[in-house]
Amino acid sequence: MKELKPKVDLIVVLSHQGKTGPQQTDAEAHPDLQRDFDEDKKLCGNVPGIDVFIGGHAHIGIEVPFVHPKTGTIIVQTYGYGTRMGYLKLTLKDRKVIAHQGELVKVWSDQLTPDSAVGAILARYKQLLAPQIGEVLGVNKKRLIRDYRAESSLGSFVADVMRERANADIAIENAGGLRWDIPAGEINKGHVLDALPFLNYLWTYDLAGAQIREVLEHSFSLIHGMAQVSGLRAVYDMKRPVGSRLIELKIGGKAVEEQKTYRVAVTNFIAEGGDEYYTFMKLHPINKGLLLSDIVMDYFRRHHEVSPPQMGRLVPLNESDRTVPMGAKIPMK
Helix, strand or coil: CCCCHHHCCCCEEECCCCCCCCCCCCHHHCHHHCCCCHHHHHHHHHCCCCCEEECCCCCCCCCCCEECCCCCCEEECCCCCCCEEEEEEEEEECCEEEEEEEEEEECCHHHCCCCHHHHHHHHHHHHHHHHHHCCEEEEECCCECCCCCCCCHHHHHHHHHHHHHHCCCEEEECHHHCCCCECCEEEEHHHHHHHCCCCCEEEEEEEEHHHHHHHHHHHCCCECECCEEECEEEEECCCCCCCCCEEEEEECCEECCCCCEEEEEEEHHHHCCHHHCHHHHHCCCCEEEEEHHHHHHHHHHHHCEECCCCCCCEEECCHHHHHCCCCCCCCCC
């Protein structure tokens, strides 16, 4: 900052930090899902000289630009998935911002005429990629949707596929690994890759019942969304402190035994400590399997017609537990 400031008129920082934003297209419509931008405010308070700080990752829409009370830095950020376009107009004098005007403009994509040049580029690549991602795998009878803070049909489906393929007692998938809904109707490779775009592989572990409780307690903190599961039923109470929200846990219809070993299927993302699931880092995998997206594609091919999964795996003690604010302060150990 000290080196740049004398040489330029304006310093704009583009960032990608803070808590993971909720991976839902409709997150903007759910205030309870919204994150905070405390990391952005902390950085801007500690580093003077930034004129504009454009945040990312948290997907929190700052409707009116936030001006840091200590440094005067203007902090802005849009919601995720292109639902808004950020607009910021600055008035400068003698290399200083003396006025600003900003807002988040709603994007009504169905009312916009596509740009012809960009449309032509997209059409060309769609044609080139059609042989690779256009293969019809099967039929999905009902849309599979995500929910970053609760049990979801897409998360349950993916976890079911993981558990079946690994021949495991249970399966756990992080909510942030699900990036798009799978629509009803004919499903091709592109639909699966939209939902599972990462190079995540299926790994298998043996965990004691107490360790599975530890994993679920971390999930119920909601700091990285709620894990999606298969093969278990967990009752939780969000009114209890973090670390003691799991009320009841059954695997295969039976109460979990603390010392008993269970076979658990996860992705290597979780296994390597992603989203702070550190329990698995203390253990060694029993098996390292295939790419998760390939496994889901193969499931569609083999079953051809897929029905919605059975729900009721992650059960809130009170219905109000479903609306715990994502931006709520969570005490960390």
